[in-house]
Amino acid sequence: MHRRALVATLALPTLLSRGAAAQASRAATLRVVPETLTTIFDPHFTTSFTTRDVAYLVYDTLFAVNDRWEPKPQMVERWTESPDGRDWTFTLREGLAFHDGSPVTAEDCTASIRRWGARDSLGAFLIAATESLEPVDARSFRLRLSRPFGLVLQALAKPGAMVPMIMPKRLAETPPARPVTEPMGSGPYRFVASEYRAGDRIVFARNEAYRPRPEPSVWASGGKRPTFERIEFIALPDVSSQVSGLSTGEVDYLERVPADVLPVLERNCAVRAQVVSPFGYQGILRFNHTQAPFDDVRVRRAVMLAVKQSDYLAAVSGRAEFARDCRSMYGCGTPYETNAGMPAATDFTTAQAELRASGADLSKPVSILHPADAPGIAALGLVSQDLLTRLGFTVDMQTMDLNTFFGRRARPEGWHIFHTTNTVPDMQTPLQNAYLNGAGARGFVGWPASEAVEAGRSAFAAAADEPARKSAAEQVHRAAAEAGFYMPLGQFVAPSAWRAELNDVPTGPAMFLWNIRRGG
Incomplete structure (x- = not known):
């Protein structure tokens, strides 16, 4: 074990006993280590997974x-x-x-x-x-x-x-362009503002007035019972500290476990590791359509042609059974899966030739937004750094934390490419997939503009039957792929891990934390 990881591990009990957490009995507190901690608590403002997971508790x-x-x-x-x-x-x-x-x-x-x-x-x-x-x-x-x-x-x-x-x-009534800073809803848990420490922990207390539905809980539906008095989201960016904390019982739940530490957890009878979101994630390479050279569709398509999905999947999945090549912007295994308009296969040599033919000035640096504290996203960025360098680009890797990343990518100037992952269920239709917005400056970050895509999305929304929806979905996909809206980097699942004494851990496309029981 490296010295830095050892120091972090030794400091773990002190870290977890800070503040008012000691006031609640350990058995009544669920300690969760999310992949990252958000500082934005407005569920209408960002696509951050942690914001979404916080929202499911509060709202x-x-x-x-x-x-x-x-x-x-x-x-x-x-x-x-x-x-x-x-x-x-x-x-x-x-x-x-x-x-x-x-x-x-x-x-x-x-x-x-x-x-x-x-x-x-x-x-x-x-x-x-x-x-x-x-x-x-x-x-x-x-x-x-x-x-x-x-x-x-x-x-x-x-x-x-x-x-x-x-x-x-x-x-x-807060203006949509400004995030709500007071997280208050009617959900099973209350946000405890007095114990919030940005970048360190987010604390929730059971909403005693919450009235769950009577039906069984299935994914996000049904009875959401707040079975713990408290839930704590804790920042532990060091993987060794996460594994140690889960093994010793200092933490209860790890949202996302790197595959290289799975063998350690799988040998521990006090821990259970499982994929809770069977549809998994799609990796995304997003171009800034407002900035040269990626304002040129020929440059975007050349990069797409050079992408080898297996390189990206190896970086984020770790095990072959966790990954699959998938060129569909809707995800594979979904009702509207299609490869229409996508490069059929990787062709690096042709990609280089198409870049030369475009006349793009590759000597000017292209900036990649690189959130180093989000391991899954950061791994994708490192693969693209190598790919773009081999293609002849001059690459400027701009390292930052995830919250800075969300702020930077919202501004059209100052960057050329970012990477992210999104849950496949959020990508499965032309209307749910935010990256298929073709409204240009009025659209989603990256700001691609396509009348054909917008017409197809409108047709999908107005379709009276499923065949009409499938036809419209294919039209959108073909137009977006040919215009180089973004490049899918493959589809993968990621295991979570929790203490074996936890029962009834929910599955679904988000991290749901209701109805979990400690012990029999």
Whole structure:
């Protein structure tokens, strides 16, 4: 063991006993080590996985999906739909309350939906098709569509970032371009502001007033029971410290375990390692379409042609059974999987020739945003650094932390490429996949512009049946791939690990932490 890792391991018990954590009994506290810690707690503002996971504890949703992707009511008690699909009325369950004790009202819901729709790709299509969205009374609101939109419930049940979480109206009225800084919802846990330490820990306390649904919990749907008094998200960036902490019982749950330490955990009978998200992740190489040389489609397509997915997958998955080549922007194994428009195979020699033919000035540095504290993303960046260098680019690797990364990539100047991973369920349709937004400067980071993509996404939203949706989805994929929106880097799963005395650990496309029991 390296000296640095040894020092971190020896310091672990002191680190975990800081602050008010000692006030709660160890058995009643679930200590979780997420891949990274976010400083943004607004579920409508960022696609950060940790923000999403925090949101699932603090907030609740009107609908949620089960493991068959069926939207199920969550905060909603009942709803009606007109025969033409244009008029919807939703009624909330009785007794729903925010963490400050105020009741959840229809006004809170309509304000939250509007704010989410101003930020989210799928939400934007719902809002664009909306003629009116207004409260009927304290517990009911009405949605009137101006044109066909066949995905109303699917939008309100969207499981991945950005999730349509419900917050108080006063918070939902925060301008969409500014993050909400007071995390307060009606979910099973309360954010404990007095114990929050940026970059160190996030603490949640059980919401004693929370009323779980009576149905069994399946993915994000059903009864979310806050079985622990406290949940603590703890920053332990050193993998050796994570493994040591889990082995000794100082921590309970590791969100993402590198494959090279799996053998150590698998030999430990006090620990269980398992893949909880069977669809896994897609690696993404995203171009900045506003900056030369990647404002030229020929340059983007040349880089795409040079990508060898197996190189990236080896860096992030570690085991062959955890990875698969996949060139579909929707992910493989999903209903709309297609390779339309993608390079059929890697051809490095032709890629070099196409770069020369483009006339791009490769002597000017291209900047890669490199969040070193996010191991999965950082590994992808290192592979691209080597690839671009071999192609003849001058590469400027700009190292930063993840929260700085999210801020930097939101500005069009100062970078050329970033990498990320996204859960495959968040990529599986033209409307859910934020990276398929073709609205240019009004769109998602990277800002590709394509009338063909936007027309196809509109056709998908208005489609009356599944064959029409499949046709529109293929149209979008072909146009986006040919325009070089981004390059998929393959599909992979990542195991989590937890103490063996934990039972009923949920599975699903996010890190769900309700209903977990310690012991029999």
